[in-house]
Amino acid sequence: MPTVVEFEPLHPETLRDPYPVYARMRAAAPVMWHERLNSWLLTRHAECLQVLKDSRRFAADWRRIGTAVPEHGVSIQSMDPPEHGALRGLLVSAYRAQDMAAVERGAYLHANHLLAGLRAEGGGELMTRFAAPLALHAVCDFLGVPAPDPATFGEMSDAIIRGMDAGLAPERAAPGAAARAGLSAMIASWFEPPPTVGMLGALARSESAAGIPRAVLMNSMRVVFHAGYTSVYSAVGSAIISLLRHGVELSRLGDPALLETAVEELFRYDGPVQATGRVCTEDVELGGVRIARGQALVLLLGSANRDPEAFSQPESLVLDRQPNSHLAFGWGIHACVGGLLAKAVVRLALSSLRENSPRLRLSGDVVHKPQATQRCPDRIPVTFGA
Numbered sequence: 001m002p003t004v005v006e007f008e009p010l011h012p013e014t015l016r017d018p019y020p021v022y023a024r025m026r027a028a029a030p031v032m033w034h035e036r037l038n039s040w041l042l043t044r045h046a047e048c049l050q051v052l053k054d055s056r057r058f059a060a061d062w063r064r065i066g067t068a069v070p071e072h073g074v075s076i077q078s079m080d081p082p083e084h085g086a087l088r089g090l091l092v093s094a095y096r097a098q099d100m101a102a103v104e105r106g107a108y109l110h111a112n113h114l115l116a117g118l119r120a121e122g123g124g125e126l127m128t129r130f131a132a133p134l135a136l137h138a139v140c141d142f143l144g145v146p147a148p149d150p151a152t153f154g155e156m157s158d159a160i161i162r163g164m165d166a167g168l169a170p171e172r173a174a175p176g177a178a179a180r181a182g183l184s185a186m187i188a189s190w191f192e193p194p195p196t197v198g199m200l201g202a203l204a205r206s207e208s209a210a211g212i213p214r215a216v217l218m219n220s221m222r223v224v225f226h227a228g229y230t231s232v233y234s235a236v237g238s239a240i241i242s243l244l245r246h247g248v249e250l251s252r253l254g255d256p257a258l259l260e261t262a263v264e265e266l267f268r269y270d271g272p273v274q275a276t277g278r279v280c281t282e283d284v285e286l287g288g289v290r291i292a293r294g295q296a297l298v299l300l301l302g303s304a305n306r307d308p309e310a311f312s313q314p315e316s317l318v319l320d321r322q323p324n325s326h327l328a329f330g331w332g333i334h335a336c337v338g339g340l341l342a343k344a345v346v347r348l349a350l351s352s353l354r355e356n357s358p359r360l361r362l363s364g365d366v367v368h369k370p371q372a373t374q375r376c377p378d379r380i381p382v383t384f385g386a
């Protein structure tokens with residue numbers, strides 16, 4: 001099958017700004033075969049939503065088409081009904097049992113503490129000094145576990161995320177697997193004994209009643225912890241970049257209603273999870289294209305969120321956009337469990353920045369990490385102004 005539009009997710013230009021090539025794909029071949037990814041790429045909102053809503057024909061669980069999944073890979077994200085329901089129910093109950101207001105207060109105080117250091121220096125680099133430690137603190141507090149050292153953990157995390165792009169860069173597979181094993185060991189240590197507080201504490205109290213195997217629960221906590229941390233950290237960074245590049249004065253975000261719609265819009269405009277995957281369980285037609293059972297689909301959520309058929313002025317940052325049916329947190333049975341926490345952390349980060357550094361400005365080039373599945377700024381140099 002010919003590739004209609006060249007799409008190199010790891011090309012420096014695509015890393016800098018993937019949205020122009022998404023637009024070309026949406027216009028020329030919204031359901032497009034990609035040889036190297038051995039997958040169909042979906043770039044329109046309509047087809048992405050259709051797939052996310054239909055777990056019968058589009059599986060997250062590759063075992064349904066007879067593909068073996070290694071034990072470490074079986075988690076909430078790779079299961080489908082009926083198995084998925086009990087585990088998701090358990091996680092959602094443990095999630096909802098948390099005192100979100102206390103987590104938010106803690107995150108806000110931590111954000112202020114981190115910015116005080118930068119303010120004293122008149123600015124600095126926001127990803128390592130602000131976004132990463134803030135996200136790590138918030139997610140660990142939410143789970144009820146001790147926060148690992150941000151620098152060591154950051155290296156492990158980067159290797160895991162790069163491993164997700166092994167289809168494009170096979171040399172990333174082995175370091176990714178080694179880092180994932182290290183993370184699994186850290187998660188296992190949290191269960192011995194489990195905390196009495198936080199989401200992990202709540203899970204540990206109810207896991208035996210739900211009959212979920214410990215290995216599956218631990219894999220799922222690895223997903224929750226790692227995906228939660230990396231997505232929140234990327235989201236904080238991308239939100240800051242989008243606002244500064246559009247010259248938005250942070251003082252405008254003092255209006256709580258605007259802050260709320262602005263955070264949704266920042267997730268639509270440049271969200272961290274650019275892609276997710278599914279596999280067809282039967283032959284289907286999607287966007288006028290025949291797809292065979294067993295073929296893989298990559299849903300480019302970042303592209304769906306800029307689709308002119310779903311959003312007016314999709315390339316503009318419209319802070320009061322309403323409604324805003326973006327797919328940054330997915331949709332349907334696998335939709336993100338942690339959306340509220342993620343949005344709260346971005347909101348608090350922006351509020352803290354507004355209070356500590358209302359004249360925040362970019363002071364150098366923004367660089368993105370060389371990774372495709374998750375879009376994440378590497379460096380955001382800023383000055384705090386007068």
Ligand code: HEM
Pocket residue numbers: 060076077078088091139142223224225227228229231232233235271272273276277327328329330331333334335336337338339341342
């Ligand atoms: C900026 C932050 C976040 C973004 C953009 C994000 C995005 C997503 C997306 C797009 C999915 C759906 C994937 C799919 O359908 O294949 C997902 C699933 C999930 N997310 Fe998040 N996420 C974020 C933060 C979090 C946090 C903080 C947590 C937990 C504390 C979390 C827990 C989960 C879980 C457990 C799933 C799997 C749900 C299932 O398969 O049933 N996420 N997330």
